[in-house]
Amino acid sequence: MNxxxxxxxxAFVAFGANLGDPAAAFALALERLDALPGTRVTAQxxxxxxxxxxxxxxxxxxxxxxxxxxxxxxRALLExxxxxxxxxxxTRAFHMAPxxxxxxxxLYGEEVIDEPGLQVPHPRMHLRAFTLLPLAEIAPxxxxxxxxxxxxxxxxVAGQAIERxxxxxxxxxxx
Numbered sequence: 001m002n003x004x005x006x007x008x009x010x011a012f013v014a015f016g017a018n019l020g021d022p023a024a025a026f027a028l029a030l031e032r033l034d035a036l037p038g039t040r041v042t043a044q045x046x047x048x049x050x051x052x053x054x055x056x057x058x059x060x061x062x063x064x065x066x067x068x069x070x071x072x073x074x075r076a077l078l079e080x081x082x083x084x085x086x087x088x089x090x091t092r093a094f095h096m097a098p099x100x101x102x103x104x105x106x107l108y109g110e111e112v113i114d115e116p117g118l119q120v121p122h123p124r125m126h127l128r129a130f131t132l133l134p135l136a137e138i139a140p141x142x143x144x145x146x147x148x149x150x151x152x153x154x155x156x157v158a159g160q161a162i163e164r165x166x167x168x169x170x171x172x173x174x175x
Contacts, residue, residue, distance in 0.1 A: 005172050011068050011077060011107060012067055012068075013136060014122070015029055016062070016063045017101050018052065023166070025101045029084055033066060034069055036070065039068055041067070045065045047165050048063045048064065048162050048163060053128070063162075065134035065135045068099050074120060077107050078117070085099075085103050104125075105122065111145070112144050121145055121147070126148075129157035129161075130160075130162060
């Protein structure tokens with residue numbers, strides 16, 4: 001996939017952290033995403049607290065979803081997300097390790113991409129309250145290709161514990 005496109009695409013990125021200072025990591029992620037070439041953060045959800053899924057003995061996660069308009073291609077955006085994670089102190093000691101910052105590409109327009117290391121829409125996003133609820137806050141009508149509209153999927157995750165802990169800061173930092 002090309003590194004950039006001529007027209008901007010609306011992409012959604014999930015943020016998660018359960019080590020260090022998640023609020024500071026979220027602020028760093030927003031700043032770095034907004035500074036990417038051809039990219040502008042257009043919205044972000046509030047912060048939510050959730051228990052880790054699939055592991056025990058780890059701190060709760062702080063989660064959010066960020067909307068961006070970008071001319072970066074999906075692969076270039078993914079590579080930028082990985083670089084921002086690394087800058088934020090992310091290490092990958094083992095599968096499901098706790099982390100200072102996790103950035104997942106949830107949606108890239110309405111594209112369906114299945115390449116090594118890049119699956120869009122994110123294959124489990126519709127199964128997790130920690131992605132669906134923050135995404136519904138900023139884009140309830142966005143479709144998840146092959147699955148359905150975000151707001152229509154919320155009842156399927158209603159039994160998962162999630163707590164809103166902070167309001168979203170203003171999205172427009174460029175003035």
